[in-house]
Amino acid sequence: MTTFGRVIGALSGLAMCVSINAQDWKEIEQHYKQAQEALRDGKSDVAAREFHEILRLQPANAQAHANLGVIAFTGKDYPHASQEFRAALKLEPSLWNATAFLGMSERHLGHPAEAVKLLASSFPHLEDRTLQRQAGMDLISLYYESGDLNQIVDILRTLQAAKPDAPDVLYTAYRAYSDLAAKALASLAEVAPESALMHQILAQNLANRDDFKGAMSEYRRAIELDPRLPGLHYELAQMILANSTEEAARREAQKEFQRELALNPASAGSEYMLGVIAWLQSKPEDSLRHSLEALKLRPGFVDAHIAAGKALRSLHRAADAVEQLEAAVRLDPRNEVAHYRLAEEYRELGRSEDAAREFALFHQLRDAHQPVRALYQGILERPLMHETLEPGAEKP
Numbered sequence: 001m002t003t004f005g006r007v008i009g010a011l012s013g014l015a016m017c018v019s020i021n022a023q024d025w026k027e028i029e030q031h032y033k034q035a036q037e038a039l040r041d042g043k044s045d046v047a048a049r050e051f052h053e054i055l056r057l058q059p060a061n062a063q064a065h066a067n068l069g070v071i072a073f074t075g076k077d078y079p080h081a082s083q084e085f086r087a088a089l090k091l092e093p094s095l096w097n098a099t100a101f102l103g104m105s106e107r108h109l110g111h112p113a114e115a116v117k118l119l120a121s122s123f124p125h126l127e128d129r130t131l132q133r134q135a136g137m138d139l140i141s142l143y144y145e146s147g148d149l150n151q152i153v154d155i156l157r158t159l160q161a162a163k164p165d166a167p168d169v170l171y172t173a174y175r176a177y178s179d180l181a182a183k184a185l186a187s188l189a190e191v192a193p194e195s196a197l198m199h200q201i202l203a204q205n206l207a208n209r210d211d212f213k214g215a216m217s218e219y220r221r222a223i224e225l226d227p228r229l230p231g232l233h234y235e236l237a238q239m240i241l242a243n244s245t246e247e248a249a250r251r252e253a254q255k256e257f258q259r260e261l262a263l264n265p266a267s268a269g270s271e272y273m274l275g276v277i278a279w280l281q282s283k284p285e286d287s288l289r290h291s292l293e294a295l296k297l298r299p300g301f302v303d304a305h306i307a308a309g310k311a312l313r314s315l316h317r318a319a320d321a322v323e324q325l326e327a328a329v330r331l332d333p334r335n336e337v338a339h340y341r342l343a344e345e346y347r348e349l350g351r352s353e354d355a356a357r358e359f360a361l362f363h364q365l366r367d368a369h370q371p372v373r374a375l376y377q378g379i380l381e382r383p384l385m386h387e388t389l390e391p392g393a394e395k396p
Helices: 003-011 022-040 044-057 062-074 078-091 096-108 112-125 129-146 149-162 167-191 196-208 212-225 232-243 247-263 268-280 284-297 302-314 318-331 336-348 352-379
Strands: none
Touching (some): 044 062, 078 096, 096 112, 112 129, 112 149, 149 167, 196 232, 232 268, 336 352
């Protein structure tokens, strides 16, 4: 059945009325069946005639009015659609699909206030996913037009839960959250232009432009203003490591991660990064200890599982490494690094078939992620440091 037919079906449904005799009821059912067949064949004019015949026999049939409204809406005859939906709702006010369609019709007719009222009231009750998405996107557009961004978030959550991979919903979420962030930043700049938080934001923006030295300067200024603000020492340490891989930089970053933990003992990211530094310093035991501490604080920390597996491999504890890496793959099946390192461990243990499977998954994910990775780095904020592979490690 087409999307059009499915939406019609969601509105359709006949109710026996005591004022209808058996012969008329049988005729109504026949007209309903023929209308549905016409809709499946894309013959909306034939379907409309059948619904009009139903109304001739049963003028109080709300669903027939609603179906005629959808036919008119699909044909972009919004005045007629609005008329039919209002007739349906006068007879049966709880037809939420009809309410949503009426709201969308009123939007097209240039009545935004009425459209918002109708769409906002009906949206939580919509069960048809296609209609829910269409009504939700219309409601978001109306909120955008009125500047009421705060109302958008809950609608987006519902739409994303229904279809997480819908490109238009994802784009709208990106735009909405970006606009909300910009609005919040403008307010912060107005009320607290010299606050530690403002300098932290300036540092993050400089980091996104790869100006690590400028970012470090802003982070240090933020720390001067509020040395106990959570996250500052952690982010400063990240910039120190991004700016230099020399041992002196590693030691400086190490001190900042330790300061972050002193302020915030629950900082799993700081524990993980201390493990990264220990690994770079050829201290696999310390790296493993910090990785396991990070996992105590955040059991679902995929990179900490990978780091622990890598350290365990270095310590010739292949079976334990497999346990950590299998956990990483379960948590994030699309993590290419986890699949590669798990393949290495399977090969070490003589599990050749399992190793071949994991190497194949690694190559598949590496090819799929390459264009996304370039786009991500070019548009979005610099992500946290993640586990990577050494150059030349792509081949089994």
